[in-house]
Amino acid sequence: MSSVSPTPAGPALALQAGRAPLKPLDQALAELLNCAALLPGFETVSTFDADGRVLVQDLVSSLDVPAHDNSSMDGYAVRIADVSADAVLQVNQRIPAGSSGQFLVPGSAARIFTGAPIPPGADAVVMQEDCEVVDSGVRIKAQPQLGQWIRRRGEDVASGAVVLRRGERLTPASLGLAASIGFDKLQVAPRVRVALFSTGDELVMPGEVAPADMKPGAIYNSNRFFLRALLLRLGCTVTDLGIVPDRLDATIAALQGASEQHDLILTSGGVSVGEEDHIKPAVQALGELALWQIAMKPGKPFAYGKIAGSHFIGLPGNPVSSFVTFLVLVRPFLLKLQGAVETAIRPTSAVAHFNWPKADKRREFLRVRRNAAGGLELFSNQSSGVLTSAVWGDGVIDNPAGQTIAHGDVVQFIPFSALMS
Missing domain, CATH: 3.90.105.10 (Molybdopterin biosynthesis moea protein, domain 2)
Structure with missing residues (x-):
């Protein structure tokens, strides 16, 4: 089973009225990737600075490469025809890396070092551990094979x-x-320019309000920190617009300003349909929006749209939902904007060392980690608000909808190391 690779694209994006059925994750990803055209232009960078770029x-x-036959060992270049039991060969040349040797005359050997060119006439290298230096010669103590310890040109x-x-x-x-x-x-490819902001009057920033002074209902804005870090890991340039108040005019102003100089606007929170969720009407006032309910857990609410020349993606506010939807949906979208051919992460098979007896109607991404026996342990609390699960775990199980798991079952595992690279 493919974990996060898309199936062929479904219908064009459209905002559906009423309570539409949950959209399958593969279909949502395929539709999303269909909207991700390669950014124009390119940058010329030093090879030193190109890690992670496309x-x-x-x-x-x-x-x-290599440009010539060369030795893969420190030792002696020889002609196999000259080597017999305990043969002693005259050493008449020394060939370090970066130099070149002379023709190897019959009955002789060349002292040679790793990376040095093989002298004409030699057809094997004997490592120095199988040789014994005697007077001005060398005794070959092991019969070489043709081409032994020679790296061939090209x-x-x-x-x-x-x-x-x-x-x-x-x-x-x-x-x-x-x-x-x-x-x-x-x-x-040019770096993707991303504008990032969160919505919610309940959000405060660490350092601005001490824990003892937090008002009832207030929470620290954790999403802003991990989303920014994930964007930077993907080579994006990030403009952090902070926390936007829960007002329609403020949301419209933030989106409009961000759309002028960014390829993507990424938000967390406010993508539901409550009275204080202003993302939907704000994006619709400025551009077009597709609001999806995706059949995945965690991470059901998701929005995609366009404002002027910018893409818009709205993630759910619960931290684990925001974290997982970014890894599964936003990451491949960003890679495709940069022209990456491979955007999918392929799961590997692993053995569950736990029981998951209650199947869910949605496709689940369960936070797990490998134990000393090589199996997968399950974090005890899989709630979308428990960010501890993503720190404790080293990956997720991609569990199909309607699937229970028994101890010893083979499951599909995706390590965080792959999803965050």
């Missing part, structure tokens, strides 16, 4: 090969690979 060019190698990269493709999200390893074929600068 390539907008194919990288084609103009050379072989075995890593062949000249003319496409090494990294357009749409790949760069990793530390791929930066090294780009450098190995001579790229000191790379063309990458």
Whole structure:
């Protein structure tokens, strides 16, 4: 079962009147991704600074890597025909990395070091642990095989090969690979400019009000912190607009201002249909909105829309709901805006070390962590308001709607390390 990869897109986005049925998560994701066109333009950045960015060019190698046959060991380059039991060969040259050797005459050996070119005439390398230095020669104590400890020219990269493709999200390893074929600068997709704000008169910021002075009903704004961190991990530039009061005029003003210089406006809270939920009428006053009720738990309320040239996404206010919907829906949306070819995270199979006897009608994302036996333990409180579960856990189980879990069942596990990268 695919966890967060979309099925083919359904109908175009539309705001449905009345109480529409819950939208399947795969359908919601497919529709959302259909709206995520690649941002125009590109940036040229140093390869040192390109980690996490998305390539907008194919990288084609103009050379072989390695550029020549070379030794993968410190030892001695030899001709196999010269090696017999306890043979002693004259050492008449020394080849460190960065230099080149002379033709290996019959009956001789070359002292060679890791990365050094194989001298013409040699057809094997014997590691120094299998050799014994005697006078001006070396005794070979182990019969080598043809090609032993030789890295062949072009075995890593062949000249003319496409090494990294357009749409790949760069990793530390791929930066090294780009450098190995001579790229000191790379063309990458522009960073997504995101305006972030929360709604709710109940919200206060840590540091502004001491815990002892909190008014009844007030809560600290935790969503603002983890959403900003997740956006930065995805390479976005973030404008934090803080907390917008629960007033329609204030919400409209915040959205209108944010739409002028941002690719995405991301909010948390206020996407329901209560009297104090002003996101829906505010977005509709400025642009278009699709308000979804998604068949996922946690995270049912979700909104997508357009204001001028900006995308709008509204997340639920409960912290775990906001956290999970970001990982499952917003993350792939942001990657596609940058032209990433791969946006889905594939789950792995794992064994449940708990019982989950009550099936839910919605697709569930249960917070779990691996134990010493390699199985998955369940956090005791799966409420959408218990952010502790996301800190205690190291991933989620993607549990289909209507599915119970018994101890020992194989389940689909998605680590947070993959979802937050």
